[in-house]
Amino acid sequence: MGLLYTKFYMDFDESDWNQISNDPIVFQTKKENVTLEIDDASHNFYKLNFKKGGKIQMFRVTGRFRLTWDDDDVL
Numbered sequence: 001m002g003l004l005y006t007k008f009y010m011d012f013d014e015s016d017w018n019q020i021s022n023d024p025i026v027f028q029t030k031k032e033n034v035t036l037e038i039d040d041a042s043h044n045f046y047k048l049n050f051k052k053g054g055k056i057q058m059f060r061v062t063g064r065f066r067l068t069w070d071d072d073d074v075l
Contacts, residue, residue, distance in 0.1 A: 002048070002069045005041040009065065010058065012036075025058040033075060038067065049075040 012019070016034045017027045032052040039045055041064050050056070054073030059066045 002067075002071055002074065004038055004046065004067045005061070005064050006038055006067065007041050007064045008039060010036075010038070010067075020055070027056050027058070029054045051075055 012027045016030055018030060020026050020028045029050045029052055034050045034052075034054070036048045036050065036056065037045070038048065048069070050069075050073055054069070056067055056069045056073075059068075
């Protein structure tokens with residue numbers, strides 16, 4: 001399971017992602033090899049490539065967002 005914290009709300013491109021749940025907030029990729037760029041709370045930059053059907057969950061925690069995903073969903 002992957003885990004990152006970010007201070008920034010993330011925008012998910014509607015051509016690449018569907019929001020499939022509101023509570024918790026979950027986004028799922030529409031196609032293969034979708035790249036998500038994340039600037040974490042420690043100012044490290046990550047690029048994650050997701051498989052088709054890959055999911056990422058976003059949860060608001062005091063002053064930041066917790067992002068989690070299943071490692072099997074990442075290329």
